[in-house]
Amino acid sequence: MSLIVTLTGSYPPHPDIDPPRSLTIEEAEPSIRFAVEQQQQAVSGRPVNWLYVSGQPQDDIVSIYAKGLDGLKGEHLPFKVVSEIKHTTPIALRELEIAHQAIDGKPLKAHITGAMLMAEHNSIELTENSPVLYRNDDPDLRRHLIIDIANALAEETRLLTNNSSLNIQYVQIDEPPLTAGADSTLAKEAIEIIAKASKVPVILHVCGDISPIMNQLLDIQVDILNVEGQHLTRVRDLTPQLLRDHGKKLAIGCLPVNANEIPTERQLERDLLRMADRYGAENIWGITPNCGMRWSDRDVARLRLDRLANVALKVASRFEQA
Numbered sequence: 189m190s191l192i193v194t195l196t197g198s199y200p201p202h203p204d205i206d207p208p209r210s211l212t213i214e215e216a217e218p219s220i221r222f223a224v225e226q227q228q229q230a231v232s233g234r235p236v237n238w239l240y241v242s243g244q245p246q247d248d249i250v251s252i253y254a255k256g257l258d259g260l261k262g263e264h265l266p267f268k269v270v271s272e273i274k275h276t277t278p279i280a281l282r283e284l285e286i287a288h289q290a291i292d293g294k295p296l297k298a299h300i301t302g303a304m305l306m307a308e309h310n311s312i313e314l315t316e317n318s319p320v321l322y323r324n325d326d327p328d329l330r331r332h333l334i335i336d337i338a339n340a341l342a343e344e345t346r347l348l349t350n351n352s353s354l355n356i357q358y359v360q361i362d363e364p365p366l367t368a369g370a371d372s373t374l375a376k377e378a379i380e381i382i383a384k385a386s387k388v389p390v391i392l393h394v395c396g397d398i399s400p401i402m403n404q405l406l407d408i409q410v411d412i413l414n415v416e417g418q419h420l421t422r423v424r425d426l427t428p429q430l431l432r433d434h435g436k437k438l439a440i441g442c443l444p445v446n447a448n449e450i451p452t453e454r455q456l457e458r459d460l461l462r463m464a465d466r467y468g469a470e471n472i473w474g475i476t477p478n479c480g481m482r483w484s485d486r487d488v489a490r491l492r493l494d495r496l497a498n499v500a501l502k503v504a505s506r507f508e509q510a
């Protein structure tokens with residue numbers, strides 16, 4: 189195997205769109221091409237194992253899916269629940285078609301919002317028109333709502349990953365609420381509904397301090413955990429054997445996205461090699477920024493891409509032996 193480099197999801201839109209705003213898919217096309225072009229330039233003919241993303245310039249990930257699902261109304265967060273939540277039409281297909289064409293068929297990653305994230309109170313809100321089943325839920329759990337969202341997102345996952353013409357090699361589910369105290373049993377159920385629908389390996393992205401919940405993450409049936417390396421090192425009992433026992437590989441977040449400072453190549457290389465020693469190079473699937481970059485400065489975003497590509501090249505031999 190060799191180390192994969194991929195972005196966590198979003199990328200700053202085309203320079204003509206400043207600051208980022210809601211875009212129709214037609215308006216977003218130049219920004220998708222821009223995101224792909226920036227990634228291609230970072231690789232620029234070198235043997236980096238890059239997994240491409242579309243950059244999702246249309247909107248934040250919850251809004252992209254909220255606008256596409258039946259049962260939700262609104263133009264921005266929070267969306268109103270007006271009827272039972274269902275999947276009736278493709279949501280991210282066109283975005284991925286544009287990216288696929290722009291990268292000339294290279295490997296692509298699709299992104300699905302997690303149901304926990306989508307059901308948060310600042311993402312969607314219940315109204316008197318919402319189905320009784322949702323309104324009768326425990327307001328803290330929103331169980332029926334979450335399971336219906338998960339089933340709808342599973343439909344989208346099935347549709348995207350069954351489409352072999354796009355070369356989608358991985359699907360990523362984003363669930364940041366897991367580090368903010370979300371119910372872990374319900375989260376596992378919701379994530380697995382989506383993950384089971386995928387025909388390709390599934391990455392679970394959770395940002396923030398995962399150290400108190402790492403054991404719960406290991407129990408979720410996905411292939412790869414994308415977590416921040418700085419918090420991972422605080423999980424004392426995480427061993428190569430434990431990762432193997434749970435069938436998990438790590439996608440290590442190694443670049444902060446909420447600050448303009450970027451760790452040096454030497455620093456990143458050192459951190460990564462230390463993690464390879466600790467968790468086994470064979471258990472490290474790839475490296476990523478810590479989170480999406482929609483709101484980053486364009487030049488800083490671009491520097492992060494270059495740094496990831498350079499570090500991957502520097503440590504490649506170490507990971508190829510794994």
Ligand SMILES: [Zn+2]
Pocket residue numbers: 196364393394395478479480
């Ligand atoms: Zn994140």
